[in-house]
Amino acid sequence: MMWILLIICLWNFNIATCDSRFGSRNQYLCHCEDQCDQQGSCFGASNKCVNEWFGLGCQYQNLAFSFSPVINPNEAERLFKENDEYKCDILNAQTPISIQWNTSTPFTWMRIKVNNSTTLTTLSVTFIDEEMCSQVCVKQSIFQVNINVFDIACDVDFKMTTLQIHGDIVEHLCYVHINGGRNLALFQATSQSSTWGPLQLYGSNFAVDGLIKDRCNAGQCSHTLTDQGPQVWNITFDRSYEINKFVLFNRFDEYKDRLKGFFLQAFNSDSTTTFSYTNHPPTGQYIYTMVYFGKKPVNKVVIGLNNNFLAINEFQAYGDCLPGWWGLDCIQRCNSTCNDTCNTENGLCRVCIGAGDPPLCAKECPEGKYGLNCQWQCSVYCEKCSKVNGSCLLCPPGWVGLTCEKACSPDHYGQSCQNECSAHCDPPNTCNSVSGYCKCQPGWTNTTCNKECNDGWFGDYCLERCSIHCNSTCNKTDGACSCLPGYVGQKCSQECPQGKYGQNCSGICSQNCFNESKCDITNGDCESCKHGYKGDKCDKEKCPMHCLNESCDVYSGKCLSCKSGYGGDFCDTSSNIQDISVAVGVGVGLGAAVVLLIVCVVVVVYKRRARQRKQETGDGVDNVAKLQEEDHYDKVQDTNSLHDHYDSVPNKLHDKEKVNERHYEIQSSQQTYDQLSFDIDDTGQVHYEKVASPKQYENISRQKYENFSIDN
Known part of the structure; x- marks a missing residue:
C-alpha cells in the first residue's frame, strides 16, 4: 500500500506533494507562503498565509478575493486583502467602508484587527441585498482571538451582496477578513455509480483532491462510464458540518456542456434533505456556485446527471463546525459555560461587552471596569464610566472624549466642552477651558464676558462712567456719545469755547x-x-425811558404801564402838554424873579459894607484888632454839623456848578458867609475852616475853586 501512495505522490499531474498537506489524515492543504507544520502553522522564510486564505492553518477563505468584489473607498482595498496578520496599516479615515460582490453570499463571521481595542464598541455592520434592502448585524457575538484580533459573528439569514462597516473603529482597523468558510470536502469519502477506466485514473476521489485542473485527463478528475444511464457522485463527510456554500468546477475544455442539467442534494445524518439544487442553464458553465442560507447540518451530498456519464473536476463544500464544536477536525466540544457557542479556532467563549461572565454576559462590570469581559480600567479622568465602551459618563469641566482625555478646543469650555466661549472675549471666542473665564473686550463684563455694560457705564469691565454731559447713554465700548448743548468732544468733556x-x-x-x-x-x-x-x-x-419800572414787552418794546404824566404805547407823550408849557413858563419866571431879587440883595449888602469899611478906615490898627477879637463866628454852625450836612454828597460828585450851589447855600444861610472856607478831599468829604477876613476868604475860595476837578 505504501508503494502505491509513493507512486501517486510522484505523478506529474499537478497533484500536491505529500509535504504540502497536514492534519490527522493529511486532509488539509497548506496555504502558507512557505511551509506549514502538522498543525498548519506557517514557518520558513515567511509565516504568512497566501492571499485568499487566513485563520487557523490558513484554512478559511477570504471573501475579499471571491466573486470580483468592488471595494469603497479604493484605499480600503488593502484592509480587506491584507494577509499579514502582524501588520497594521490603518486607513486613518472615519468614512464608512464597504465591499460589494456580483452575486449573493452568506455571512457567518469576519475577523478584524484594531490598533485600539476600546473602539470595538463603536463597530456597526450593515448588510445589503440585491434589491437594496438592508439589515444590521443582530445577536452580534464577539470572540477574542488575541489581544487586538477579534471575530465578529452575526446571527443573520441574509443573502448579502454588500457589507458596510461604520463607526469610529474604521480609522483604527488594521485589516478585515470576511469568512467564506473552509473547504470541508477535501479528502472526504467519495463514491460514484461507475468509473471510466482504471480506478486510479478517474476515481471519485479526484474530485476532492484540492486541485483544479485545466482538463479532465487521467488523474485529474472523476469520470463515470458512458452509456450507463443516469450517473451519480456521492460524498459522505466524517461528521456533520454547517455548510453554506457548494462550488462545482466543470472541466475546462470543449466538453463543458456535458455537465448542464445536473442536480445536487444535501442530507443530514438522518438522511433528511436539507438542500436541493437543479441546474437549468442553456449551456454548460465552468464553475457553479450554490449558496445555502439554511445553516442546517450537512452529512452527505449527492450530485447526479440524467445523461450517459458524469465528469467532475473539483467539488468544494465551505462551512465550519456545528455549534458547540471547535478545532480543525471539529472534534473538540466548547466549554459547557459557553452555552454551546465558542470560537471555532480556539474554543473560547464569546466575549462579553460590559459584563464579566461570558457567555451569558449577565453580570455587569464592577465600578471602574468596562469592555470585553470587564478587562479594562476606566480612565483616570473619570470616576465612573460606561460599562460597554469605557467612555466617561460625565467628564470634568474642560475635558471631553471617550475617556475625557482631550482638553476642550480653545473656543469651548465647561462640562463636556458644551459651552462656547464668548465672542466678546479678547481675543474673541477664546477662554479658559474649565471656567470660560477670559479678558473682556471694552463694553463687556462678567467672568465669561457675557454681560454688556449697564447704561451709563463703558470701557474695560464697565468701570468708567459716561459723561454727565451726554445727551443719552454713551457707547459702551469707548464712551462716545451725543452731547448736551454746551459741550463737544467724543465723550462730551469739553465746554464750548467762549463766544x-x-x-x-x-x-x-x-x-x-x-x-x-x-x-x-x-x-x-x-x-x-x-x-x-x-x-x-x-x-x-431797553424800554422807553418813561415806562413805569422800566417794564415793557420784550418783543414789541411797548411799555406795560407809564410813569405819571406820560401816555402812549411807548410812554412818549405827555398827558397835558399845555399844563407842562405853563408850568415851564411859571417856573422860568419865578426863577428869573428870584435871581433878580438875589442880585438886588447882594448889591444892597455890598453897598452897606463898603460904606461901613469906609467909616472904619480911619480907626486903623485898633479897629482891625478889635475886629479880630470880636467873635464873628458865634452864629456859624459847628463844623461837625456842617460836615454831617454834606455827607449826603455822593462820592466822586465833582460837578463845579453843584459845588458853587452848595457854597452859595452856605453863604445864604450864614450871616458871616465871607468868613467861612471849605475844602473837598479825594474821597468826596467836605472840610471847613474859619478865615480872618472877607478878603482872606475870597482869596482862598477862588484858589480852591480853580484847582477843583471832576473825577470820572
Whole structure:
C-alpha cells in the first residue's frame, strides 16, 4: 500500500506533494507562503498565509478575493486583502467602508484587527441585498482571538451582496477578513455509480483532491462510464458540518456542456434533505456556485446527471463546525459555560461587552471596569464610566472624549466642552477651558464676558462712567456719545469755547453781551448786556425811558404801564402838554424873579459894607484888632454839623456848578458867609475852616475853586 501512495505522490499531474498537506489524515492543504507544520502553522522564510486564505492553518477563505468584489473607498482595498496578520496599516479615515460582490453570499463571521481595542464598541455592520434592502448585524457575538484580533459573528439569514462597516473603529482597523468558510470536502469519502477506466485514473476521489485542473485527463478528475444511464457522485463527510456554500468546477475544455442539467442534494445524518439544487442553464458553465442560507447540518451530498456519464473536476463544500464544536477536525466540544457557542479556532467563549461572565454576559462590570469581559480600567479622568465602551459618563469641566482625555478646543469650555466661549472675549471666542473665564473686550463684563455694560457705564469691565454731559447713554465700548448743548468732544468733556453755545457749539453768543460776547454755553443767555440792550440774549433794546419800572414787552418794546404824566404805547407823550408849557413858563419866571431879587440883595449888602469899611478906615490898627477879637463866628454852625450836612454828597460828585450851589447855600444861610472856607478831599468829604477876613476868604475860595476837578 505504501508503494502505491509513493507512486501517486510522484505523478506529474499537478497533484500536491505529500509535504504540502497536514492534519490527522493529511486532509488539509497548506496555504502558507512557505511551509506549514502538522498543525498548519506557517514557518520558513515567511509565516504568512497566501492571499485568499487566513485563520487557523490558513484554512478559511477570504471573501475579499471571491466573486470580483468592488471595494469603497479604493484605499480600503488593502484592509480587506491584507494577509499579514502582524501588520497594521490603518486607513486613518472615519468614512464608512464597504465591499460589494456580483452575486449573493452568506455571512457567518469576519475577523478584524484594531490598533485600539476600546473602539470595538463603536463597530456597526450593515448588510445589503440585491434589491437594496438592508439589515444590521443582530445577536452580534464577539470572540477574542488575541489581544487586538477579534471575530465578529452575526446571527443573520441574509443573502448579502454588500457589507458596510461604520463607526469610529474604521480609522483604527488594521485589516478585515470576511469568512467564506473552509473547504470541508477535501479528502472526504467519495463514491460514484461507475468509473471510466482504471480506478486510479478517474476515481471519485479526484474530485476532492484540492486541485483544479485545466482538463479532465487521467488523474485529474472523476469520470463515470458512458452509456450507463443516469450517473451519480456521492460524498459522505466524517461528521456533520454547517455548510453554506457548494462550488462545482466543470472541466475546462470543449466538453463543458456535458455537465448542464445536473442536480445536487444535501442530507443530514438522518438522511433528511436539507438542500436541493437543479441546474437549468442553456449551456454548460465552468464553475457553479450554490449558496445555502439554511445553516442546517450537512452529512452527505449527492450530485447526479440524467445523461450517459458524469465528469467532475473539483467539488468544494465551505462551512465550519456545528455549534458547540471547535478545532480543525471539529472534534473538540466548547466549554459547557459557553452555552454551546465558542470560537471555532480556539474554543473560547464569546466575549462579553460590559459584563464579566461570558457567555451569558449577565453580570455587569464592577465600578471602574468596562469592555470585553470587564478587562479594562476606566480612565483616570473619570470616576465612573460606561460599562460597554469605557467612555466617561460625565467628564470634568474642560475635558471631553471617550475617556475625557482631550482638553476642550480653545473656543469651548465647561462640562463636556458644551459651552462656547464668548465672542466678546479678547481675543474673541477664546477662554479658559474649565471656567470660560477670559479678558473682556471694552463694553463687556462678567467672568465669561457675557454681560454688556449697564447704561451709563463703558470701557474695560464697565468701570468708567459716561459723561454727565451726554445727551443719552454713551457707547459702551469707548464712551462716545451725543452731547448736551454746551459741550463737544467724543465723550462730551469739553465746554464750548467762549463766544459759542448750544448743540455742538454751533450757536454764536450775541455781540450785545457784555464782557466780550460771553454767554451761557447751554442756551446762549448773556450774563449781562451792553448799554442800550436787554433780554436773555441782549437782543432787545431797553424800554422807553418813561415806562413805569422800566417794564415793557420784550418783543414789541411797548411799555406795560407809564410813569405819571406820560401816555402812549411807548410812554412818549405827555398827558397835558399845555399844563407842562405853563408850568415851564411859571417856573422860568419865578426863577428869573428870584435871581433878580438875589442880585438886588447882594448889591444892597455890598453897598452897606463898603460904606461901613469906609467909616472904619480911619480907626486903623485898633479897629482891625478889635475886629479880630470880636467873635464873628458865634452864629456859624459847628463844623461837625456842617460836615454831617454834606455827607449826603455822593462820592466822586465833582460837578463845579453843584459845588458853587452848595457854597452859595452856605453863604445864604450864614450871616458871616465871607468868613467861612471849605475844602473837598479825594474821597468826596467836605472840610471847613474859619478865615480872618472877607478878603482872606475870597482869596482862598477862588484858589480852591480853580484847582477843583471832576473825577470820572
